[in-house]
Amino acid sequence: MTATTTLHDYWRSSSAYRIRIALNLLGLEYVARPVDLVAGDQRGADHLAANPQGLVPVLEIDGLRLTQSLSILEYLNETRDAGFLPANPADRARARALAHAIAMEIQPVCNLRVARHAVALGGNATMEGWMTHFITLGLEGVEGLLSQGPDLPFCHGTAPGLADICLVPQVYNARRWGVALDAFPRLATIAARAEALPAFAAAHPDRVKPAS
Template sequence: MSDSIILWDYWRSSSAYRIRIALNLLGLVYQSRPVDLVAGDQQSADHLVANPQGLVPVLEIDGQRLTQSLAILEYLDETRNAGFLPKDPAARAHARALAYAIAMEVQPICNLRVARHAVSLGGSATMEGWMGQFITLGLQGFEGLLAQGPDLPFCHGHAPGLADLCLVPQVYNARRWGVDLSPYPRLAAIAERAEAIAAFAAAHPDRVKPQA
């Protein structure tokens, strides 16, 4: 396997944030290639060659160029024996459901290009209102899913897994947009435990934000 790992990254992208956490947990050293989504760098010819969707993250690893954060996380799990998913099929399905609840339900609606388009249509929509509405709905559902399972230190086990890698960036977004986390004590406690882990802390947007 190649030693050269490159992450096409945007510091505030929750999808890229997930991959930074995973690489840190695995102790994999990588080169960050910043893609400024606000400036529109994702539509550059260079980036569209890497990912025709015009999205981040893109991970270059093992001679492969991988896109879509959940696909990347499962690749890392399978090739590095990361333990991001339980072995039991039913437990794996539950873990995936938690991860998908954020990555497939909340994050796409709160994607910058989606939210900007919604606000551009006029009416009473604001960026803060849009984000607050859908993040709140997502966290309500996530807390309910957690309540269906055992009370564990992390989302689906005693160590961080796939769902935790999705939850922590979403909690960051919730705080950023002023969403009150007090109605969701279980997920808030899990996020706090995860954020205290060095690999999570090192991946935080404030730690990787490009210097002006």
């Protein structure tokens, strides 16, 4: 009997969203274990036992308990021949750079706990102002990186890969915070193309949001 794959998930987490997309692309069935970040479930003893960082996602697969979305994506790529990264080292470097520009530059600054702390320090900062400033700044960079490369259907290839898996959740967050995408035609076109794919559509937060 195959061990159950379990994803410790929060429906609006862009990191967890990435893993939902990847699992769907691979056709891997999994059991979702919701972790309500707003309610503070991530600080509970059960979740801290799964991930001492108190973050999502956590993926239980192959007898392992994996954390950090990019690490999980690389593991799935290596163990499932997923094709999330190109074969050529130079192409892999560019694909990773695009993914990292989102997952390591935009998302950490726009993490809710970071933004809330910044607003709590006082001054004129608001959640909306913080999010729109850093999302816009980050997407400007991603658009620039895309524009330096070839005009391809996806971020770096003819099929969705690591960068696209990171891009779509970030575009969702941009829309959530009212960031207009008109200034980013390249990434907006790629994101729309990816969002239309069943694996991406099924991972959308609106599709996995727990019933209230």
